[in-house]
Every structure is written in C-alpha cells, then in structure tokens.
Amino acid sequence: MKLHFLTLFPEMFQGITASSIWKQASDKGAAEYEVTDFRAYSDNKHNKVDDYPYGGGAGMVLRAQPLVDAIDDVASSGRVIMLTPQGAPFSQQKAEALAKEEQLIFICGHYEGYDERIRSVVNEEISIGDYVLTGGELPAMVVADSVIRLLPGVLGNETSAHEESFTTGLLEHPHYTRPADFRGMEVPEVLLSGNHAHIEEWRKKETLRRTWERRPDLLAGRELDAEETRWLREFEEQ
Structure with missing residues (x-):
C-alpha cells in the first residue's frame, strides 16, 4: 500500500515513518510513504495557502487551489481522505476497510477550515473524535497507524489483529x-x-x-x- 500525506509540516512525519510498525511495514515491502508539502503548489507569489473567509469571521481558510492541484498531481488513483471534526467517526471496521485499498491520500488541514470546494475531490471525511486539534497531521497518523498494522505480514503474529x-x-x-x-x-x-x-x-x-x-x-x-x-x-x- 502507498500512503501519501499532504501537509504543511512534512517534518512531523520524519520520526513516525522511520520507527516501530511503520518502519517494519516499509522494510517488509507492505507499505510505502510519501509526504508532500502542498505549499509548493500555491500559485500565490508568496506561496500563501490560506485567505480570509468570504462573509467575514474569525480565522483563515485553506484555499482550494493548492490542495486540489496537489491532489490532482499525486492522486491519479487512490482514496482521498480529509481529516476533519465534521467527518464520520473513525472505527476499527473503517480501518479494516481502508486496509484493502492500494493507495490512501491524507489531507492534513490547518487554520479555521477548508474551502468547501476542496471536498469535490475528496472520497471521504474522517474524524478521530469529538474535539479539535491544531491540524490534521496527528489524526492522519492515527488513521494510518491503525491501517498499517492490518496489512498482511506486518505484525509478527497474524492472529494478533483479529483478537484485539x-x-x-x-x-x-x-x-x-x-x-x-x-x-x-x-x-x-x-x-x-x-x-x-x-x-x-x-x-x-x-x-x-x-x-x-x-x-x-x-x-x-x-x-x-x-x-x-x-x-x-x-x-x-x-
């Protein structure tokens, strides 16, 4: 499986992709990771990826252009997942379903929210709980971790995942x-x-x-x- 993370903070993934089950999955050829800073896709001369919301209000909103262009570039195939408090609650059953995919693309958002038009290229939205975090990196890691350990050959004892x-x-x-x-x-x-x-x-x-x-x-x-x-x-x- 290929797991692709679209983020403004790619350094957050350096430790986890090279450690524990994630590294074991990579070493065994069960998982491949790619991390992309979607700021590089901004068409703004200052590489801005956020802007003020139409209609006013607090906070900034992620612009559609950088993220949609990034997704168009990396997601020729695969399931695009948006991490958001508005998403469906994550569960073990969802992890098992995602583990059957060949490629997962995680959108790790920041700021007040997403431009609604980003959802036009998203396959599903997931929430890991009824609370708000600073960004989508940690939720993406949580979801990815629960999926990676279900990939064939990753766990030392194949029955472990079925008894948890x-x-x-x-x-x-x-x-x-x-x-x-x-x-x-x-x-x-x-x-x-x-x-x-x-x-x-x-x-x-x-x-x-x-x-x-x-x-x-x-x-x-x-x-x-x-x-x-x-x-x-x-x-x-x-």
Missing part, C-alpha cells in the same frame, strides 16, 4: 505474563492450567465482563448467545 479490542466489537480480555505472582497479585489459575478449552472460555467471559464494565454501549443491540446471556446476568448479580 473492537475487532470483534468488544473490548479485549486481560493479559498476564511472568512472574505468576507480582506483589501478591496472582495470575488467574486457569491461565496456568494448560487447559486450552478452559482458557478460551475464560477469555471469552472476561472479554464480555470488561466490555460490560467499561463500554456497555458496545453491547447495545448485540446478539448474545445463551452462554453470554448467562454471564451477563451473573455480572449484574455480582
């Missing part, structure tokens, strides 16, 4: 590692038993318990089997 929180619609079960006793806090006995059927059942139950305790909204409208229904009643009685 939200992949199944629920939160992930608790994890433990050595030592078995840390300051009097012991690993659940079932995890030391070697009985894989019992361990799987414990994990399924604890996945449901953690979701019920921390994100009950994820259970709304979810079809539960008889065992899960029994466990929920047990949690409520406790």
Whole structure:
C-alpha cells in the first residue's frame, strides 16, 4: 500500500515513518510513504495557502487551489481522505476497510477550515473524535497507524489483529505474563492450567465482563448467545 500525506509540516512525519510498525511495514515491502508539502503548489507569489473567509469571521481558510492541484498531481488513483471534526467517526471496521485499498491520500488541514470546494475531490471525511486539534497531521497518523498494522505480514503474529479490542466489537480480555505472582497479585489459575478449552472460555467471559464494565454501549443491540446471556446476568448479580 502507498500512503501519501499532504501537509504543511512534512517534518512531523520524519520520526513516525522511520520507527516501530511503520518502519517494519516499509522494510517488509507492505507499505510505502510519501509526504508532500502542498505549499509548493500555491500559485500565490508568496506561496500563501490560506485567505480570509468570504462573509467575514474569525480565522483563515485553506484555499482550494493548492490542495486540489496537489491532489490532482499525486492522486491519479487512490482514496482521498480529509481529516476533519465534521467527518464520520473513525472505527476499527473503517480501518479494516481502508486496509484493502492500494493507495490512501491524507489531507492534513490547518487554520479555521477548508474551502468547501476542496471536498469535490475528496472520497471521504474522517474524524478521530469529538474535539479539535491544531491540524490534521496527528489524526492522519492515527488513521494510518491503525491501517498499517492490518496489512498482511506486518505484525509478527497474524492472529494478533483479529483478537484485539473492537475487532470483534468488544473490548479485549486481560493479559498476564511472568512472574505468576507480582506483589501478591496472582495470575488467574486457569491461565496456568494448560487447559486450552478452559482458557478460551475464560477469555471469552472476561472479554464480555470488561466490555460490560467499561463500554456497555458496545453491547447495545448485540446478539448474545445463551452462554453470554448467562454471564451477563451473573455480572449484574455480582
């Protein structure tokens, strides 16, 4: 997959593209990154990419010309994504859908907002939460990171991505590692038993318990089997 970032601050991507999973994906040939400063496409003699909004108001607005010309140049194919608080909420399911694309182009905006006409070349708009950040670079990194780790061959254990929180619609079960006793806090006995059927059942139950305790909204409208229904009643009685 090729991931292309259109930004006014290309230096922000230097560290992340050369680190951790991003570097691993690049080294394995699963991902390729390109970062473009779209200021270079401005037709203004001072390379201005923003201007005052028509109708007045606070703040500056990103001009359509530099961004649309940049997109025309780099996005001959691929999905163009605008990062904006007005976009659809990002989710694990969206990450899985984007991971099937061959090329993603991220628009990292700044200032008060975008000239509305930029949206004519955008395929979709994404928000990573109900809050406002200084620019679109961090949201683009968040979305890209969640996608990159889903690309084939990137994670060391291919089953890891299928067992994580939200992949199944629920939160992930608790994890433990050595030592078995840390300051009097012991690993659940079932995890030391070697009985894989019992361990799987414990994990399924604890996945449901953690979701019920921390994100009950994820259970709304979810079809539960008889065992899960029994466990929920047990949690409520406790």
